Amino acid sequence: MKRPSPRLVAAIYPFAAGAAAVNLFFLSLLGSWVGLPVLSPYWSVLGGAVLGLPAARAFARHIERLIDQAER
Incomplete structure (x- = not known):
């Protein structure tokens, strides 16, 4: 399995960190x-x-x- 793009991870990170913070609280x-x-x-x-x-x-x-699946 290939690693996800660092740009995609960076784009998702603020939302994931915010969701994790709210869930922890x-x-x-x-x-x-x-x-x-x-x-x-x-x-x-x-x-x-x-x-x-x-x-x-x-x-x-x-x-x-999902992107790979859609491209097939």
């Missing part, structure tokens, strides 16, 4: 129901920035597969 809110601490927005954004890259790569790989 909401997950911490759900965790507060069982006594876990709630993440601050700063830590949520930092975690989203870290988790956004693998998510962007995975989605870019999916997009590349």
